[in-house]
Amino acid sequence: MKPGYLRMPYVESGMSVGLLGGSFNPPHAGHVLVAETALQKLGLDQLWWMVTPGNPLKDHNNLAPLAERIALSEKIARNPRIKVTAFEQALGQSYTARTLEFVRARNRGVRFVWVMGADNLRNFHRWQNWRRIVRTFPIAVIDRPGSTLAYLSSRMAMTFDHARIDEDDAPRLAFRRAPAWTFIHGPRSSLSSTALRSAKSG
Secondary structure (H helix, E strand, O other): OOHHHHOOOOOOOOOEEEEEEEOOOOOOHHHHHHHHHHHHHHOOOEEEEEEOOOOOOOOOOOOOOHHHHHHHHHHHOOOOOEEEEOHHHHHOOOOHHHHHHHHHHHOOOOEEEEEEEHHHOOOHHHOOOHHHHHHHOOEEEEOOOOOOOHHHHOHHHHHOHHHEOOHHHHHHHHHOOOOOEEEEOOOOOOOOHHHHHHHHHO
């Protein structure tokens, strides 16, 4: 693994940047669709494809080596505005709340948006310090199969209903002060990392 992956991508003050984190075990077209949708609908300059050391809420027994997941991510994420990075490995932790605070502290003047698939919204309240995450950066929730109604029923959606903005205002989300979030509808891919791992081992 090249040392450059352990550093945050280069950005300049005034840029709008999406943060898409995940174990990407393995990465697939569904992840690319989420990233591309965020770039387009949010009007972002970059999207950081953050390959995490591991998800604290998931079983690590089947977790591929970090270098392998980075290589596969680079192969599938072809858009030059998507920057594959694994800087969380250098931080020595994988809790999103602390990662986002680290990113904010070292990139003054950059407008960040946390990007996640709607399939993560249902259990978002189980993430460590999830309310702090919502209050750190605006959040864009991208539609995923079977999760279209998550923005109505999830604990996060109900707790921060007052902070939800209309999807038509998504291009302005990066300019909003957190808490602010929106749900973005669009094309959906039925692919999942879990299903792909099962098919490979079957």
